[in-house]
Amino acid sequence: MSKNPPTFSKPKKPNYLSTTNACKLCKPLGACLAFKGIEGAVPYLHGSQGCATYMRRYIISHYNEPIDIASSSLSEKHAVYGGGPNLKLGLTNVAEKYRPEIIGIATTCLTETIGDDVGMYLHQFAENTKGSVGLPTFVNVSTPSYGGTHMEGFHAAIREVVAQLSEGGPRNDTVNILPGFVSSADYRLLHEILGDFGLDYTLLPDLSETMDGPALLEYEEIQSGGTPIEKIKAMGRAKATIECGGTLGAMKSGGDVLREKFSVPQSQIGMPIGIRETDIFFNLLEELSGRPTPEKYVKQRGRLIDAYVDGHKYISGKRAVIYGEEDLVVGMASFLTEIGIHPVLCASGGTSGKLKKAIAAVTGDTLAEQPQVFEDVDFYDINEMAEQLEIDLVVGHSKGFPLAKKLNIPLIRVGFPIHDRVGGQRILHLGYAGAQQLFDTVTNRLIEKKQNDSPVGYFYM
Structure with missing residues (x-):
């Protein structure tokens, strides 16, 4: 190297x-x-x-x-x-x-x-x-x-x-959750978490059912599910808004509108991917609900830490390229850094002007050498840089497959679009449960690569 x-x-x-x-x-x-x-x-x-x-x-x-x-x-x-x-x-x-x-x-x-x-x-x-x-x-x-x-x-x-x-009026006891663009499975997980905290909440948008529904005997012209309009109207009367996205400052967001127009207090956090960012999210939920984190999530976090320890020897020191939507890139950089993988290149087609600062905020206290960060790039630029960086894995959506194939390294598919596999809408990214799935996927893909590259192979870790 x-x-x-x-x-x-x-x-x-x-x-x-x-x-x-x-x-x-x-x-x-x-x-x-x-x-x-x-x-x-x-x-x-x-x-x-x-x-x-x-x-x-x-x-x-x-x-x-x-x-x-x-x-x-x-x-x-x-x-x-x-x-x-x-x-x-x-x-x-x-x-x-x-x-x-x-x-x-x-x-x-x-x-x-x-x-x-x-x-x-x-x-x-x-x-x-x-x-x-x-x-x-x-x-x-x-x-x-x-x-x-x-x-x-x-x-x-x-x-x-x-x-x-949205409309103003007397304050109610609801919390607005603006999670950004995540998978249908992530929206379902957020429903579960918010319900377990006993919060009255409005999740906007909500693709948990509309874009991942069950098989039906009769075709629905408009799929069931989604955020009810009446709940959207009441968002101006909520007691707080949690908005996920560390690069949103470049444009006025829904949370900004609620704060400026209706004086709804706003907390803007990163996407809760990995332990660090999920802890921030759960701490906010504790404050807003007045309840401690439910025991099942405490145990999820503990099992996740145990998994990090178990798998550290297989992934420590590996080098990754991350690309895609800016806030997902930030979340994945935070997650990979905390499990011992070094993101060496973080790239996006976005142009918020916030990506480099957001990456530094989640990796600066852990990485001795900061990733190279680029906005407004295409895959021609990403490929040229990645080929010179001696990387071990690529993290992003399906459009990175030609690069991963050319370099003969694993592609960890996250985000949107996933066009060369089934289940893109069911990939879990958020929370301790999402981090557990991501950790297992990353670790097993790296073990598989080492196994396949071995001249004799092996059957036991």
Whole structure:
């Protein structure tokens, strides 16, 4: 192993923009997933039909669940004359066919470029349909695909849902939980944890059922589950908000809106991945509930520490590249560092400007040498750097498979999208239970690599 690994600087931007295999997805895709976490919601793209088709296919491949995304189906003509009439007709059709409680409208490149004023169109639609019975609630968000990432679209949608639906009034005893974009299994785990603390809470969004439901005899046009609209309206009266995400400071978040508009106290923490970050989350829950951590989680934490000790000899000193959504990268860097693996490169297609500081906050007191951290990079950049770093594993979503295959090292699949395995929606990342699953996966993959590379193999650790 090289004692002096190469140090990289991000290549200077040319006078044109070129991306090779992006390490991010588009903003309206993230917004659609956020809307799917609301009860009775239909995501609606104001743009061309191709955008909705692409996003449906991409999301279905990860979740293995059906998802309908409506579209205003704009063509070349509407790029000249505007998409207002198509938007209004599409909303009418969706309202009649699906009978949704809410339609979440996100814009695409086309409508942002031509300057369609969706807010004005919705006002006109409301005037034209005044007195009609059974119309859904509308929420709209600006998500130009040519700028930002799917995570920015996700958080922008949550912000607008809160800003446009939440109401003030006398304080209630609920806690708002804004966990960010995690797996359906993670949302289910959060329900379990919050219930065990005896908290009255609102989880927004909630993809625990809408994107990972049971087999049914009859097809549901709108999947059951999601955060009820009435609970979203009451979020402005909550006693506190816990918001997960160490890189959210670059944009106004849902928690910021609740604090500024309704004076709801806000605690912004990192994603609770690994012991360190989960301890912070559980300490907050103790304060808000007035209860100690339930014994079952104390035992989970103890078993996790025991597992760290048992497996340390197999993973200590290994070197990893982490990539993906910024807050997931931060959480995984914290987790890998505490189990003895050195993240040498942390990369994301995001552009918050907060990634390096957030990584340092969770690794600075443990690592003698900080990881190299890069934002706004694609897989061409990541591959070039990773090939020179003598790494032992790659951590991220399925798009890193070509790199892992080329270097003949394990790929630990986390986050979104997972397109080359089943069960991406069931990968557990959060809490002590998530850390236990991640630890076992990482350790066993490294043992398997050593076993496969051995000329004679072995049957006993």
